[in-house]
Amino acid sequence: MIEIGEVTVPAATVSRLPYYLRALRDLLRDGVTTTSSSALAERSGVGSAQLRKDLSYLGSFGTRGVGYEVETLASSISTALGLGSEHRLAIVGVGNLGNALANYSGYAARGFRLVALIDADPDVVGRRAAGLEVEHSDRLEEILAARGVSMVILATPGAAAQAVAERIVECGVREILSFSPVALQLPDDVVVRSVDVAGELQILAFHAAARHAQEGATVDGRTAPAATAR
């Protein structure tokens, strides 16, 4: 649970707000002005009760018997998410993935501004992407301070991640989105969201194995790749 102002919002709710916001923006684009919890929930991939309960943590935005005004609700969620103020973003680690993330075009529309690209590899330093030049990580502290960076996307190799993260935190950054597959040890007040592509694939592999185990069992009784039983 996360406190904001005098309200408390469950972490699970916060993690769904971006879905609602996206669905609302799609509706706006399509010229829809009013929607209902069930219609919006379907677009967001959740249940309608879930959606209403989530919104109830932020306030009361709908009209009973009618539904929600798309534009109003979108801006309310947007405000709750803190997208009113601009967040200045740096990408540290500009390999394949960091480069792809730099070229992502959706930052500005969502209140983020990419202001620095940083890497340790001399071959990468000096390259340009997204209108920025990649700068050397020796100057990391200087750059983060000068550009007023408040959020960092960390896309370094795993071996470098912990050390770099510590330097970043030392600069006062408290929100990090990490793509490095390591559990970062950082002070409690630092928020780290972690995206791990290989891990996601492994989770899918587990589901595949479960499916095959079941089919194997029901179809012909032979063992499919399964858990080492107890």
Add this chain to the structure above:
Amino acid sequence: MIEIGEVTVPAATVSRLPYYLRALRDLLRDGVTTTSSSALAERSGVGSAQLRKDLSYLGSFGTRGVGYEVETLASSISTALGLGSEHRLAIVGVGNLGNALANYSGYAARGFRLVALIDADPDVVGRRAAGLEVEHSDRLEEILAARGVSMVILATPGAAAQAVAERIVECGVREILSFSPVALQLPDDVVVRSVDVAGELQILAFHAAARHAQEGATVDGRTAPAATAR
């Protein structure tokens, strides 16, 4: 909860198995042969009770008073995750992100084999990445069938995602890792894991807003500037 063989494993547990596996591989690399639940938990970023409970769903792997043998445990988890058999992988949508994902080098080591790159853009078709040539999505069904693809990474623009996903499912693929920021409407037996970079940033923004609201409130009631430590 997910059934595999005669065992039932909570989804939350499955989502942590990759962390444990990674930590174990790091230990192996460092030549460590034995570890304890608390040491392994620390490396994985979870509590030790959590780790032991998670492992208990898969079986009993440790020695009381001693701990776990790193290699044995790693291979047990690996088997549970279905990484024994090879999973044939296609990337659909080879833009910035798809390209970066194609160049990721860790697939083979984790039991995945990238066997096709597919895109709808004629400018992209024909390019090479990771030893493969990008092929046109007109031939998607043909390619997935011929290569025995069982898992797909979907990295198309949002507008195309739903339609492409339906074609993929039609080919018998039941595990999809999507990077497109839309809630895919697919049959219940299809497992979709979704990674949304913009969404993750928005969640971080919420945390930043919460932090500022608190500081602003306690400091002087006005909105506080940047997060200079607490």
Add this chain to the structure above:
DNA sequence: CGTTGTGAACAGGTTCACAGCA
């Protein structure tokens, strides 16, 4: 002894079902 494996207590999140209201 020291560490695992696990029942039992707890916490958090989801779903239900309906009262409240335009």
Add this chain to the structure above:
DNA sequence: TGCTGTGAACCTGTTCACAACG
């Protein structure tokens, strides 16, 4: 009438604390 907002019931997952045991 129909949809929102929400207390209460339910369910899932986490943490505690200790018995089991090499």
